[in-house]
Amino acid sequence: xxxxxxxxxxxxxxxxxxxxxxxxxxxxxxxxxxxxxxxxxxxxxxxxxxxxxxxxxxxxxxxxxxxxxxxxxxxxxxxxxxxxxxxxxxxxxxxxxxxxxxxxxxxxxxxxxxxxxxxxxxxxxxxxxxxxxxxxxxxxxxxxxxxxxxxxxxx
Numbered sequence: 001x002x003x004x005x006x007x008x009x010x011x012x013x014x015x016x017x018x019x020x021x022x023x024x025x026x027x028x029x030x031x032x033x034x035x036x037x038x039x040x041x042x043x044x045x046x047x048x049x050x051x052x053x054x055x056x057x058x059x060x061x062x063x064x065x066x067x068x069x070x071x072x073x074x075x076x077x078x079x080x081x082x083x084x085x086x087x088x089x090x091x092x093x094x095x096x097x098x099x100x101x102x103x104x105x106x107x108x109x110x111x112x113x114x115x116x117x118x119x120x121x122x123x124x125x126x127x128x129x130x131x132x133x134x135x136x137x138x139x140x141x142x143x144x145x146x147x148x149x150x151x152x153x154x155x
Contacts, residue, residue: 037061039088040155043069044109044123047078053109054081057153062086084109087125089155106154108132110140110147120145129154 042057043065054072059065066083073081087104104125110133112120122139126132133149140147 039090039103041065041086041088042107042153042155043083043087044085044107044151044153045069045073045078045081046084046109046111046121046123047073047081048121049080050078051111051115052076052078052081053111053151054078055107055109055151055153057155062088084121084123085125087155103127104132106132106152108136108152109150110136111150112140112145112147114146120147121150122147 037060040057041059041062041064043055043059043062045054045066047053052073054069054074054076056065056068056072059068066086069083070081085107087107088101089105090103102125105127106129107123107125108129109123110121120140120143122136122142124132124135124139126135129152133152136149137147
């Protein structure tokens with residue numbers, strides 16, 4: 001009889017413990033990112049000295065996108081890589097965080113077709129791919145260079 005009672009008590013304890021664990025799994029706490037980190041981040045890096053570039057999109061943080069774009073640029077042989085454009089996309093269409101950092105979904109890098117004394121280039125982000133490409137080309141061609149889009153990316 002004592003054996004049956006002990007098993008019953010142990011069974012009840014196990015069931016109540018399992019219930020508590022299951023309840024904890026159903027309602028997890030989801031951390032909210034810092035305001036400046038909201039969005040899906042992208043970056044373009046460029047080395048003017050040797051015309052090498054790198055880009056990355058899909059990062060949860062601004063710094064992550066910048067670091068990986070620089071790494072891609074350096075891995076391709078860029079000796080003086082710098083981040084030339086950083087942009088982000090909405091996670092949700094009404095995700096206005098009032099930081100003043102715009103939600104530009106796309107970015108583009110334009111580079112002069114012919115290298116002269118200095119490489120002419122332009123990088124810009126905008127809401128659409130066409131707007132980003134046009135803006136990067138305008139910057140690159142401002143002094144009369146003939147440019148081409150080297151890279152574009154949208155988050």
